[in-house]
Amino acid sequence: MNLLDRNSNGAIILAGILALIVGVGVARFVFTSLLPFMLEDYLSVTFAGVLASLNYVGYLSGSIFAVFIKDINAKVKYFRLGMLLCVFTTLVLGTTQNELVWSISRIVAGFGAAMALVVGSAIVMTKLKMDNKTKAMGIHFSGIGFSVLVTDLIVRAVYIYDPSWKTAWIVLTLFGFVASLYSMFILSFDHKVKQNVVKHHFDKSLFTPFVILLIIAYFAEGVGMVVQGTFLPDIINSLEGLEGYGNFTWTIVGIAGIPSCIIWMTLANRYGSVNIIIIAMLLQIVGILIPALSSNIYLNLFSGVLFGGTFVGLVALFMNLGGKIAGANPVILMGALTTAYGVGQVLAPLYSVKLIEMFGNYTMALYVTALIVFCGVLLLLFANIRFKTLQSKL
Structure with a gap:
């Protein structure tokens, strides 16, 4: 090669x-x-x-x-x-x-x-x-x-x-x-590539109730990804007895993230995208809550595994599902999903620092973040039940 x-x-x-x-x-x-x-x-x-x-x-x-x-x-x-x-x-x-x-x-x-x-x-x-x-x-x-x-x-x-x-x-x-x-x-x-550019018009029919729920859930995941993605080493270092372990936990995040995309996509192909997204988000919630509830070194290192093992895979899962739903016209739906995720990413650090200032630690920011991600899970559970016929195709 x-x-x-x-x-x-x-x-x-x-x-x-x-x-x-x-x-x-x-x-x-x-x-x-x-x-x-x-x-x-x-x-x-x-x-x-x-x-x-x-x-x-x-x-x-x-x-x-x-x-x-x-x-x-x-x-x-x-x-x-x-x-x-x-x-x-x-x-x-x-x-x-x-x-x-x-x-x-x-x-x-x-x-x-x-x-x-x-x-x-x-x-x-x-x-x-x-x-x-x-x-x-x-x-x-x-x-x-x-x-x-x-x-x-x-x-x-x-x-x-x-x-x-x-x-x-x-x-x-x-x-x-x-x-x-x-x-x-x-x-x-x-050489310069000759390419026929296909123009897709805005298709309102894509934005079904199911898709709107999916977009809101992806906003919640944007929130869930950012708080640990921004502060995790300092969160771990702030726990009693865990000073200095923050960067080691971040290293574990990277190791866990490497195979995660392939694993989650394989599971999604077998068991359905929405089902696997729900499981991945629930595991992420556990990872978010661990530093808020425990200062045990092994549990907090495991929180790094859960974060690294879910956030990369969830991006792939949501975008892959959006692509399946959109079919030949993915641009607008991909843009809507990306925007919702991005808005969650922008807002999460801002409310987090406000809560950190108010309470003097990361605990309340982690609780609020976990709650927002859980709301996303509830929306997907509702979508799974309400649109069961659609789920068999996804």
Whole structure:
């Protein structure tokens, strides 16, 4: 296998995974890994929550924008732009401490992350040369788990030699630059691709009561994903007797996330998407509640397994189900699902920091988050019962 061959399936999948490590890891999730260190001498929890929310504002805008990029050649251009933005905004965090600059950089990084994930994944799917791409795309999306793990390991390695979060951001910038060069080279085409762009009109009939319930449930999942995705290491470190275990728990999140997409998608094909989504969300609720109810080290490490093992898979499950329902007209429904998820991601850090300020710990924020995700589960249970005939097809 020639890893420099743009048309090799192995090279395409590797480039896609590296793009996710840069876009989702360097530009988004490594902020969580570095948060405990930055809280010590620069950030407040409140400003950290605002920065997380701004990052998701950028990601939400980028995701919606990506839905309407039809031409594959334009996708390549925006993918390259996104990768460069991910690298540049990481450099900003290592070289400045201006709050306004940080705020702008997190928005731009979020937009870049959307280009890397949404647009990059579309290019991977287009380039792969195989009849059934489901398994290959499952391997590709394991890159989200790798993005957590690899960037966390880079942070750990840096701290062995230089315990400075600024140095960590610089090293992550260098890593991101090198990895992005490979991804940008492989995820492009030797010649301009001629493509017939199919225009789909807005189809109101897609938005059935079942689909509306699905969209609201995905909003709830957006909330459930973000609170732990932003604060988990600090949540664990704040528990009595667990100081210093936060980053180890975050490493476990990455390890658990790597195979999760393939496992959940396999189960969905066998037992039905909605049934498996409900189970995954219930497990996520357990993971959210563990730090609120117990300071047991093993239970809290298990909460990392539950979070990593569900959040990546749930994105794939919801989007796959949306694609099945939409059929030949996926753009509008995908956009609606992405928007709902993104709104949940933007709001969750904001109410969390308010509750943390009010109560002096993360407990109430975790309770509220678990309740919101549980409401999403109840909606899906109702949808499962009310629209039983439809479920047999999904």
